[in-house]
Amino acid sequence: MAEHPHAALVRKGYEAFSRGDMDTLRQLTASDATHHVPGSHPMSGDFKGVDTILDMYRRQFEETNGTLKVQLRYVLVDGRGHAVSLHHYTAERNGKRIDETGGIVFRIVGDKATDLDECVEDIDKSNEFWS
Secondary structure, three states, rough: OOOOOOHHHHHHHHHHHHHHOOOHHHHHHEEOOOOOOOOEEEOOOEEHHHHHHHHHHHHHHHOOOOOOOEEEEEEEEOOOOOOEEEEEEEEOOOEEEEEEEEEEHHOOOOOOEEEEEEEEEHHHHHHHHHO
């Protein structure tokens, strides 16, 4: 059975993120997309527009000296423009380490992600890591 196109888009995005392939991520993301990152730390907030989103990803890689690793575990779709991913991620930064489960709720229109709502296992731990 073929994978649903929305699941394939999310999977392709995770693969591109893991490689640091910003060109592919740009192709998969609407120019006016928003990525919402929970918490109260410098890397949290609403990142609006593909350039701003990609810059935030770049900053995550820089802040962690390339140690940020994300492993996609599951992608769920509803066939109506929504996909949910669950992933495991690890990173090191300034002597701190994070090892958590997270997820993203995607809104997909056509063949582009238009809204990414990130969720984390432990907001306090995330705040501490990125602060």
